[in-house]
Amino acid sequence: MISTKGNTLTITLSVSTFTISIGTASALSMIAYYYIRPRPTKHKYPATTAEDFNAWGGKLLRWISDYRESCRDLPVISRVEPNYLQKALPTSAPNSPESYEAIMSDLDSKILPGLTNWEASNKFFAYFKPHASYPAVLGETLCAGLNVMGFDWIASPACTELEVVTLDWLAQFLNLPDCFLHSSPGPGGGVIQGSAGESATVVLLAAAKRKDADRSKMVVYISDQTHAIAEKATMIIGTQFRSIKTSPSNNLTLQADDLEKQIKEDIKKGLTPIAVVATTGTTSSCAFDPLPPINAVAKKYDLWVHVDAAYGGAYACLPEYRDKFVGLEDVDSFCVNCHKKLMCPFDIAALYVANRRPILDALSLQPEYLRNAHSESGAVVDFEHWQMPLGRRFRSLKLWFVMRRFGTQGMREHVKNGVNLAKYLAAKIEASDDFELAAPVSLSLVCFRWKGRSEEDQKKLLDAVKATGDCFIIHTKLDGKIVIRVACGGIEQDEEDIDYCFSVMTKSARAL
């Protein structure tokens, strides 16, 4: 062993140790270059020392947990005025380094008041509540700390392989068909994308690539309940889309007959149908499009079937929802956001495809500086060709931390908790004089209206609730009517939180 300490070079040879001091060290420096690795890093900045990172990192973790624990004290929606922060912060960056004390003091005084407390507050019932569990936050921290790029296998094998492993784990947890597993013999598999929108864009590109027509003559089919991401995906890739009207009599789901009728009309016009996006768990009412009849139509016209299960996909882990996902074995792709119900912070969407080939055909490029023997051997997966950007974070870490730290049992319990809370709220609404359900309760979502009141009144009620700062609830429109939409199910949310939400709603309604 050879080592240096200050100006002293120490060479340890099996049993004997001898020390050569300062004079000769200089002459030996050339040898030292070649053999004395490692040597300690000479830190140029205080902020790049391990001590600084650990000391202030520890304080920051505590700040995060204090924030989360104290969140019930805070108004769930920020009360700041536009441009509050521009006014509070300097107009240019500091020239000299500032202390973490100063930064963290600003977190309290300037950032905190401008937060809408998505994650930490159990008074957040808007959109679909995100669930960034602590293990996943640590996974994200590790991802940033390692900062490896995972665009191809050789760029960091662990990054690609952990993604393959965890997505296979997740597919099994969600009872997905074998065709979506990397470990199955077929050409399918999962890949992490940033979002359900990015996933939809990627698969629609693949669908377009399979057809021989001008993109402007291609058509993607969605329903009026499909999330806006699908329409945006068509704007990005430059195809047309048809939004097929749903009706309450069919529980606001996409009907295969309506789909086929539209396809026929479009073909008659000389257009080329390429794909249909079905949703299992729509944004507005958590409705499930019936997959088998949609698949049958798609097969007839050679359309790609993409299932957007951004929110609803997580519920596939519950035996009682399994029948809602029947037909998945015949679709081309399926996307679930792990950053919705699956306890990971944004962004991590799991996209599964039954066949990777059309994706690779649509997105592969191999510039000279990315060529390497491993990739050319075909023995490894290079996820850069499964996505739009080149770079990739080590995002599977957060899912891996979650799946191990909670176990599938804990994850399933968490998903189930949201369902129970929604049923609990629905029962209160059905028993109340003030409200009535506006759609069947599905998953953890409850849609209702202020009973016997006008559209204008529904809006007034939501404004009144918002003004309390105590609950964050948003509206949607179902069949053209405004509906109040409560998304239940934080990691630690319980019946008391639902009671509270219901009481705020009731009090606000009665005060109007």
Place this chain on the structure above:
Amino acid sequence: MISTKGNTLTITLSVSTFTISIGTASALSMIAYYYIRPRPTKHKYPATTAEDFNAWGGKLLRWISDYRESCRDLPVISRVEPNYLQKALPTSAPNSPESYEAIMSDLDSKILPGLTNWEASNKFFAYFKPHASYPAVLGETLCAGLNVMGFDWIASPACTELEVVTLDWLAQFLNLPDCFLHSSPGPGGGVIQGSAGESATVVLLAAAKRKDADRSKMVVYISDQTHAIAEKATMIIGTQFRSIKTSPSNNLTLQADDLEKQIKEDIKKGLTPIAVVATTGTTSSCAFDPLPPINAVAKKYDLWVHVDAAYGGAYACLPEYRDKFVGLEDVDSFCVNCHKKLMCPFDIAALYVANRRPILDALSLQPEYLRNAHSESGAVVDFEHWQMPLGRRFRSLKLWFVMRRFGTQGMREHVKNGVNLAKYLAAKIEASDDFELAAPVSLSLVCFRWKGRSEEDQKKLLDAVKATGDCFIIHTKLDGKIVIRVACGGIEQDEEDIDYCFSVMTKSARAL
């Protein structure tokens, strides 16, 4: 003040405190619901307690800093075989929760060997070295811990506004023209995107939206030195592209004459030119396309000019590089990756546009569930319309942490350090018998060849270097010839690291 502790309800009224114990507590529970907020969260899982998070979070931070400090011991490129991790990990997720001990033990034994040490190793000279400083890692941790969504202003005002503030800070630090600042009176401003590729796709969509033609008849102009992201962007949006050949006599830069000649040919064919992508700091040789003549041609044919400064943009902070960026005041958009030279972990690309309108025209959608009064007032920025996905992380935090903790002075010093190291290496190469420069040294990049040797020999040398595990260096092709490409400039990299790299190269060459 009212509070509960176990079964005891305590009501504190100004000066007197009285306690009502267990019997009456039950009767008071309804009152308690409405008034006793906050109440502590009842944690269902050990992994969701503050104690668990802080204790294990602290250990994880220490693991990260230990990894980074000990990185010189590790081979820079992973030596694992394909599928090493699939073989080492269980084929399905655990049913019951696992301990952090087990997870962290796997980090050491299973993840670490599969890492290529991009961030931590000063022996990494491939691609462009990323620089995730500790302050930025903490910013990313905070982002995950808060887990707010910043798609529109009201979704979390601090998220939108800190992005506006920090991107204005960055624009000033980089001496960008005023048209790119939010605080300027014009319609321009910056937005954080995931990557330079995503940025290119967004601006090309905007460029396409301005023209009235079929996308398949539209043409985007790039050079043969433009990063593959631009070609990929055209694949995504469905336009054509023309790669214009550069030559060593023009230092491998895009020549305006060649550009104009190609535009004229394409117009003659009935095509519609829409945009040109110029690069300031190309991937292969860090060459700078001359902006003023390119702008002049673009103006003549009404083309959007996008400047991809993914890597090179950071160098605009140095006075000696200012002339390389002349002409920026006349371009439409400019993108710099903060995750390359600007000390943030992937992913954070700063995209600046001189006019936001074409971006909004190309990407705006407003579904019912995202409507809100603030957005409709026009008083706030809603970044969801400036990007492809809907969701957005609070990514400005990491840039904010970096700019404050290092100050502009520290950041400039870091950028300059890379330049100095490249010059140092170039001097060694020029003085050596074994190597010769293959392109002028630019920024922190040195391109050279094994002197007087064949193409085959260059490859052999790189393979030999790779086999040592001691330096990670990749090749590129310049004017059709293989060139060795060393990207200098880690945060803590110094001349000793360069000496080491040079010695590994020299020894490997002589051993062959």
